[in-house]
Each structure stands twice: as C-alpha cells, then as structure tokens.
Amino acid sequence: MRLVRHIKNMQKSGFALTRQDVRRLAYEFTNQLGFKHQFIPNSEMSGHVWLQSFLRRNPTITIRKSEGLSLPRSQSMNREAVKKYFDLLQKVLEENQLFDKPMNIFNMDESGLQLNNRLDKVLAEKGSKSVSAITSSEKGETITLVACRNAEGTFLPPAVIIKGYLSDFGLR
Template identity: 45%
Template sequence: MPRKYILSNIARPRATWSDEQLMEAVAKVQTGEISKRKAHRRYNVPPRTLKRRITSGNFKKGALGPEGILDRANETRLVAHIHRLSVVGFAPDKSTVRTLAFRFAEKLGIKHPFSAATEKAGFAWLHSFLDRNPELSVRQAEFLSLSRAQGMNREDARRFFELLDEVLTKNGLMKKPSCIFHG
C-alpha cells in the first residue's frame, strides 16, 4: 500500500494560516512592531515558519510535504497522455500505467526510485497517483470473444454502412435524424 502519513489524534492540524495572515505577520516582524512569538499568537503562524519565510523571501503558501517524483506539471502531462490513449481505444491497465510512468521519468531524465529491472513504477506510486488524479479510472481490460472479433471486420463494416446509407436515402431520412429510432 502507499506510504501515506496519517496524523495521530494528538497532532494539531498543519498550516491553518492564510497567505494574508503570513504577509501581515511578516510585515509586522520586519518593521519591528512585534516579535515572532507575538506574531505567532496573533496571526497563528508558527515562529519557525515566520523565520524561514523571512529568510527565504517566499511568502506564498505551498503544498505540504515534498514534491512528488514527477512534479505536478509532468503528472498532468502523463494524465493527458493516458486520456488520449483511452479515447483512441487503448485504455491502459495498471501495469501499463506503471510502465508509462517509468519510461516518462527516464525520458525526462528525472531521478526516480522506480525499478530498473522491471522498468515499472511501484504499486505505492500507482495508488498515490490514482488518488491524486481521481478522474482516471484504470481497469482490467475485458477480453473480446473470437467470434465477435472475426464478425466485425473492415469488409462487413463497409457493407453495413453502405446498406444503412441506402436505406436512409431511400426513405428520405438523411436530413431528418429526429425520425430515426433505435429499435
């Protein structure tokens, strides 16, 4: 299962302050109006956070924790690629997504902990990836029976659409789609 840090019951919620509170607290501390401790009490921004933000000059609240193996932009590109595969009829299964992630990281030269032996990302990464991207639905593909595969070939499909065109033209339904019913 994915390595996911779960806060214990005694842990307090983290980063409950807003960007505005941080900016006000930093301005007051930098002008010397109040100390970091007083800013912490008044604006609910931890003193160490104030010190770090003043030193770095970064006053925007970002995501908690480290960035993922693939950053957000690259993950978005991978999700778009998976969607394109699905649209053209090649919906990838879990194993394929893991392989795609490995190849994607290799191609971009991103340092990763994925297995070079199997050339796949791990199961933990896959589960976290799917949690971060709930619009994806990776399922096991269903098999197509031999008779269905043989029954639908290019020649049969061409004959079907020629016959459909002939029937619609003969009955004057080509410009009247509202008169066509599925039986």
Template identity: 45%
Template sequence: MPRKYIRTNTARPRTTWSDEQLMEVVAKVQTGEISKRVAHRRYNVPPRITKRRITCGNFKKGALGPEGILGRVNETRLVAHTHRLSVVGSAPDRSTVRTLAFRFAEKLGIKHPFSAATEKALFAWLHSFLDRNPELSVRQAEGLSLSRAQGMNREDARRFFELLDEALTKNGLMEKPSCIFSMDETGVQLLNKPSKVVTRKVAKMYMY
C-alpha cells in the first residue's frame, strides 16, 4: 500500500483561509490598510504566505504535500495520454500505466525510485497517482473482438442493409413485420474475459 501521511496534530489546522480571503488580505496589505501580522491574526493567513502571494501574484491555494515523482504538469500529460488510449479502444491496464510512468520518467530524466528490473513504477505510486487524479478509476472493460471493431465501417454497414433489403424483398417479408425476428449472439461471447483498465469514470470501455 502507498505511504500516506496521516496528520496527528489537529490542534492547528492548515490552510483554513479561502481564496477570496487571501485576495482580500493581499489587497489590504498592498494598500497599507493592515500589516501582514494583523492579517495573520484577523484572517489566520501566515505573513510568509501573504508575502509570497504579493510577490508571485498568485492568489490560489496550492495543493498540500509533494507534487509526486513526475510532477503535476507531467501527471496531467499522463492522464491525457491515458484518455487518448481509452478513446481509441486501447485503455491501459494498471501494469501498462506503471510502465508508461517508468518510461516517462526515464525519457524526461526525472529521478525516481521505480524498478529498473521490471521497468515499472511501484504499486504505491499507482495508488497515489489515482488518488491525485480522481477523474481516473479502475474499471472492468467489456470484450469486443477486433474483427467486429474493424467491421463497423460505412461500407460494410451499407452492404449489410443492402443484403437485408434483398432478403426481405425476395422472401416477401417487407409487408410482414410480424414474421421478422431480430436476434444477436448475446451469451455466445468467444473472447477471454478482458482485464481491468484505467480510464475516466464516465467512459464505457471495450477491449479488442
């Protein structure tokens, strides 16, 4: 399991101010209405935070804790890449995501504790990665054969309906809809059970 820090000192809460309060504090300090120490007593915003926001001009609270081994920007890129793979029907499983993270870190020259023997990120990293990116989840994919995926194109679909029209006309069924039965191969799936994949929570995944 990933190493997750559990704060024991709850007597002094962290980041109790809102973005709006921070903007108000910075504005009042800049105009000289109050000092940084007065702002700290009144709004519970530490003077160093006020000074930093005045210097950098950023009034948004950052996330607590480290960014992760890859960093937030690179993790966002990895999430986007995972989504692109899902869109084309090749959603990565957990092992593949760990491999992608390892190769990503190696290519960018990022120092990491990943396993060079397996060329994969650690399981602890994967759990933390999913915690930091709640739009991703581990889901069970549905089976879809490659031939069926390739067969769903405009030309094959057109040919199918031409053959259907020909069969209905030849057998005199165009005016007898009660004699037409629609059937499929549900329950006759010949594919192996697909593995669980990492994808966005709203996505419906099929594995070829």
C-alpha cells in the first residue's frame, strides 16, 4: 500500500509522521485518487476512527514515542566519518602504547535531558528499536549527565551538569 510505504520511508529518513500527518496524507491521497470518502472537508484530514481502522488493517505500522535527533547529528553519521574515527583511534592507541593497558583506556558519554521538550507520538514500523524525529536545537533548558568507564570495566562517579549551579564537590 502506498501510504504504508510512505510512512516507513519517512521513518527511515528520520522524519517519522505523527497521527495528524498520516490523517492529512490519507485525506490528500483520497482526493488525488478521486475516491469517495466521508472525511470532514473543513478539517482536510481523515478521522480518528479511520486511523484506528488503518492501524488494524496494517499491523506492520504502530504508534511509538519518537526520540529527538538534531539535524547536524543525523548528517554526521556516515561511512567516511566512522572510518576516519576508527583510523584515528588506532593511531592514538598505537602511539601511546595502550593496546595492552585497558585500565588506561576510558570512554565517556554525555546525555542531555531537555526539561521542556515534549515529542509527539509518531507512526512507525512495528518492531523498530528506536524511532527518531529530527528536531530543532532550540528547545528548553538541559541537564547533562556524564558517565565514564575504562576498558577494564571500572566506572568513575557520574557527573551531573546543571545550568546555574556551581559546586566544588569537596575538591578545594
């Protein structure tokens, strides 16, 4: 079905469709194809009942909560960038003789939690692990969590970064 293919393609491109998007598309497709329908003309979208029936008829599509993904981040993940990263990593490990010293190899990751960013639920292919929807970077205040561990499995205490709060955590 054309609409199912379109929903899946948009999801794979990082532009997962909301329920309202799909209802508008159904209305547009129906008009373009010249089918008779009972959709409300003023709203220019199909109804809630139609959407529920559509989901029952197409069990490969489900409603999921999307995860925000900024446009720059979505564009930076490509084969060339990944290869360049691992080539550089190998060079650094060799130059510093770290291949046999897992206690000296650390990985750090940060996660930003936006306090007033509410993402819509979107339609996605059933069984999808994560569903991203590209968002603008102009959201609300962010709290940053930082985790770090070495290749041996030892964790450092996590750090929480909050705007406007300064603490020495007993380091002075």
